[in-house]
Amino acid sequence: xxxxxxxxxxxxxxxxxxxxxxxxxxxxxxxxxxxxxxxxxxxxxxxxxxxxxxxxx
Numbered sequence: 001x002x003x004x005x006x007x008x009x010x011x012x013x014x015x016x017x018x019x020x021x022x023x024x025x026x027x028x029x030x031x032x033x034x035x036x037x038x039x040x041x042x043x044x045x046x047x048x049x050x051x052x053x054x055x056x057x
Contacts, residue, residue: 008028011017018024027033040048 006028007026011026018026027036
């Protein structure tokens with residue numbers, strides 16, 4: 001599978017920006033994202049609900 005471009009590049013290319021009025025934020029720090037993803041621990045055999053993934057649409 002082809003590597004995806006960095007989110008920052010996609011946002012700039014399409015003229016997108018986060019709306020402070022909607023409380024939107026984008027995380028670009030891969031190490032921080034890894035730390036957040038590791039916080040819940042082992043989720044095997046557990047239901048997980050992901051809310052608000054990606055830059056929106």
